Amino acid sequence: MAERNNWTREQTMMAFALYRILPSGKWDQHNLTIQKLADHIHRSPSAVVFKLGNLASLDENRMTKGLTNHSKLDQKIWDEYAERGDAPVFESAQLLASALNGADDHPDTHADSVVEQIVAPRVGYDRPAVVTERINQQYFRNTLVHNYRDRCCITGIAIDPLLIASHIKPWKDSSPTEKVAASNGLLLNAFHDKAFDQGLITLDNDFAIHVSPHVEHTEINDEWLYRYDGRRISLPVVCSPSREFLEFHREHIYQL
Structure with a gap:
């Protein structure tokens, strides 16, 4: 439980970006993108997967029953998104891109292709509208795939x-x-x-x-x-x- 409560805002924002991009069927500790993020924030891949589930439990578009261990910070991130819209989406994408692009890659350990299409290379910092549109479109699809x-x-x-x-x-x-x-x-x-x-x-x-x-x-x-x-x-x-x-x-x- 201490691991859950000690997530920083920056780490939670990275997880929020990954939540919106990565389909729930790929929330697995063996997923290379999850492993890269976990390594960057010095947490276990299973902790990242757990965080994605907690963020999902607060999503009105895709409520996942059974997960009730979300933190106050998780709720705050969702509240900020409800208030500011695309701004925190782009901010979180920048943080995630820095994490994924800053990690040392071996030739056989590329990030998930869905994530790479959106946040790599370097998300295109001068094109926030394009980045947020791609993230929102991917999030919309992920939500519908889950719900249907x-x-x-x-x-x-x-x-x-x-x-x-x-x-x-x-x-x-x-x-x-x-x-x-x-x-x-x-x-x-x-x-x-x-x-x-x-x-x-x-x-x-x-x-x-x-x-x-x-x-x-x-x-x-x-x-x-x-x-x-x-x-x-x-x-x-x-x-x-x-x-x-x-x-x-x-x-x-x-x-x-």
Whole structure:
């Protein structure tokens, strides 16, 4: 318990950045990125994994039951994010980048590719908007993958490369908070993500699918789209799609 209580703000910010970038399926003490961060802050990899779980327990978009050992500092970081938005996200990314880039790498111990794409090399300190956007997009996807149990909410497809974190209210129309809100997302396969994005399908307030009347009835269209007409999607663990966002999609995106 002493290890948990003695985390500094800087160490907790690094863990916060890693939490937002790294999918929960990679929270493992054998993960090379976790090992590098642990080595940098002089803690064990298992302590870093434990910290990620504690941060998750405070995340309203992805509440993880069973972990109640979060610290006051963990809560403070989340409160600061709620108040300041992207500023602490970029600050934490800078700290994490310094930690990962400052470590001595052997040729066979590169950091996780997802993390490298965002924070290495040196996160691009002169481009905070790009960095925070990448982190927020990755966080949004991680959240939806977790909440929808790694499955498309329409078809049940569970092939990760085919799963898209789809915004109900489009990114360009959303506020910073709405862009990362789990209630503004659906986990869809690539085909139905495109259909939803183009307004060829939508959801009603009971989460039932509706196909646009502009879609012609053909054997293939019936198989890929109309077979789902009227069916309810599989709902997430927490943060069901917001009726406000669904109404926006029906009014502004859906092709009537």
